Amino acid sequence: MNPTLPSADHQRKWIQIAESLKPSLLHTRRDPVSLVQVLSDASAFQGWRVKQTTDLPSLASRQFAAGDTVILDFGQHCVGSFHLELSRHGSGDSPTRLRLTFAEVPAEVAEPLDPYKGSLSRAWLQDEVINIDVVPARVDLPRRYAFRYVKIEIIATSGAFKVSVSKTWCDGVSSAPALESLPQPKNLSEDLRTIDRISLHTLRDCMQTVFEDGPKRDRRLWLGDLRLQALANAVSFKNFELVKRCLYLHAGLLREDGLVPACVYETPSPRIGANFIVDYAALFAPTLLEYAEASGDLDTARELWPVALWQTELLKCFVDDAGRFTNPEKMWVFIDWNAKLHRDAAALGALIFGLGKTIALAERIGMGGSVSPLRDRLKQWRAAATRDLFDRERGLFISGPERQVSWASQAWLILAGVVEGPAAAGALKAVAADASAVKPGSPYGWHYVLEAMFLCDMKSQATEIIRDYWGKMVHLGADTFWEVFDPSDQRLSPYGTHLMNSYCHAWSCTPAVFLRETK
């Protein structure tokens, strides 16, 4: 079987299959637990400390006039719609104007959102201005928010009346059941159990009608996030139909040349995103294979095999005849958010990893006989990577003319099988020993380090990274794990403002995978 571009008819059918798998959402009511203030405190995360001010029951008796503000704490990260009931004191002779701000972290209610200077759309920031004609009123905000805190600012009542917030709640939504339904891994220390719980909370809050990257932002299905979510889902909620839906969405929304897009949208109807990432496209085959193995659904693997195979045809243009990563299309190579990272070595690793998994997928579905050319290519690429990128003297991989040493290069080239056994473990130990090595800037980057370490039987070192990196987020108050986290710069953001970062981001959920493998 030669690689061929999947037809438009096939893609249409795959979209139909994806849509038939769209899950219903489960609803869980969430109530606030207390009223808080957010105070400036240089020792707290991003400079903001949360202080409980009053018990919640006092809220209904407080009377608010123009200029008053109250901050509700829901005690946990919530995803859902927000509802409030207002009552009136005095003669309601005008509308009431409120501003509601939803916050995953304290900074989002403590710092002004405007003037907005970030690079992504201002519209992602979660604030609403609403006018309510008549109080008493129940207000049902129609949108979905991701938040732990809700700031309610009373912009206007009138001189003749005040308002009380008699009740507020969140109608929480997820396609995954409650966390309490999941067994906890045994024999974990308390701190790791907490990390596991927060990992699964993060995953659950991102499980909507697709595996979203983050329920605050971007609220959509990215292939790189999907792979990690599917891995964590396989050891927890086991909602394989949702993984299947997401695979079919990606397969049904190919770029004109057949490339799997980095992200897709569900609304108003399934459509392709405008982002294309070399290393994400390489993850289609691994994700499909892992899904088939975890779920036992080999039919889907067979049906979508042509998509996986076609990616090898497209992605080979990113490796030249000498086996070096090149980028003729100047396409986005992501790997991680650290801006200092030289990505070529890791990108080659990702391509080789994808190619290896494509071959394994072929074998798994009985097509192994047809992929001999891929085996040759794999062998050639691995040899070239060893030759060009492995610094035998230092025992680790380098990238670029400056011979940059990074965690990402080691992780991806080990996962690619370029080195194995003691040499692989040695590369990881060598990078760990090099304080100047470029570190990952996100949980996504660290995930691949962990995955490489587990491949090298370095479980205890991996656990220490989980404890250090994810544990630090817990220490700083994380209810769910974050999109971006640099312990040395808590306000780091790829978007020009930390207010735009997503603080419940699915690609940070994989400690749940590794902590279960340590059992």
Added chain:
Amino acid sequence: MNPTLPSADHQRKWIQIAESLKPSLLHTRRDPVSLVQVLSDASAFQGWRVKQTTDLPSLASRQFAAGDTVILDFGQHCVGSFHLELSRHGSGDSPTRLRLTFAEVPAEVAEPLDPYKGSLSRAWLQDEVINIDVVPARVDLPRRYAFRYVKIEIIATSGAFKVSVSKTWCDGVSSAPALESLPQPKNLSEDLRTIDRISLHTLRDCMQTVFEDGPKRDRRLWLGDLRLQALANAVSFKNFELVKRCLYLHAGLLREDGLVPACVYETPSPRIGANFIVDYAALFAPTLLEYAEASGDLDTARELWPVALWQTELLKCFVDDAGRFTNPEKMWVFIDWNAKLHRDAAALGALIFGLGKTIALAERIGMGGSVSPLRDRLKQWRAAATRDLFDRERGLFISGPERQVSWASQAWLILAGVVEGPAAAGALKAVAADASAVKPGSPYGWHYVLEAMFLCDMKSQATEIIRDYWGKMVHLGADTFWEVFDPSDQRLSPYGTHLMNSYCHAWSCTPAVFLRETK
């Protein structure tokens, strides 16, 4: 029959009757007619000139990014909900944030609404900030607005997409039928025909489930406005059930002591307003009598007669034994918005007018025999007013220790029957000849001047006032007539900002009454 406080049971029943008369609203779609700019121009109304920029059909093809603004002109004053359809250009990768500002007059879209410094609630200003998760989208704003212009500001899309406003419309509402269903008065000059039309447009836009004072603000039933609306309704839409509903609402929501409130609210269920106005309470009997005469519904007059009678009992405390207006409760005496007006003379006039109409009402429903004490009081009050307030030398009424001469004093004391015939006409001519006389500051105040002039057969002078005062509003671009208008100060406002004024205010609709009487 002695005056008695209507019982709570009676009031409950009257509320039920009022609610049974709640009309259905008629819906009329209104479409914008052009795109405009609002330019600074000292010669235009409030300093803002509207310039058409493009034909409307070009709107759908314009692509808007963050920071763009467009102003729609609906070509007429509309009351209703607002709807828009947005389309997308590019990959919609974020929500879209818009600000919509609804404006009755150009200043409302030309001047910043914040920081707000007015005395009434900021929440009356008609602007909404909305976030739309996915474009293309149809957006149905749930509230009702009163506007001719709509400013749409694109606060945020993203770098990846722009939006177009493919369609907008207003679902116009009124309980009155279209203006086109009404015959125009014959033999009117073009300018007066225009004034008549605008008067009825004003009335219609205020006819909702009650006669509202203004559909932008306060959106509620005021007794002073009701009387004038009922007069205009009687010569136009003849929706007598709506007048009946409003009378029953006032009668069913008395203050504890039985005083008719100045205003009532419909929502969330009928309730009394917090304002009590001496001269408005005096208008209950006249309004009930005029309703009964115009509609022929004497049963309602009989049923609500105890309310009218009880007002005479309460209002007599505002006139001392010598027949002078006093204000022992320091209650609000409105008469007009002109802050310079000395109100005592006019207030006494209003009380006498109300008393006289109460007696006439009693006679109309066959209760004339029971109101002899009221006849005595009327005689005494009129005599006292003549003695204390009529300056025989100058041939007009004065008010207060400074012997202030105002139009309002003449109008109300003439309507009260304190002077009649040539003396009454003389007072009006004398005030007209006195350039220093305090003029009305609102169409409400001018209405009573017109009403007094018609009583004195001064129709041509009344018509000149209509032409000068209402005609000046037309000249300045009025689509509907205004709450407040001082030709010498276009930004005059009782509320600290002209942006808070209502520019479709029912109490300005009575030229339609007088222009029909000139036939």
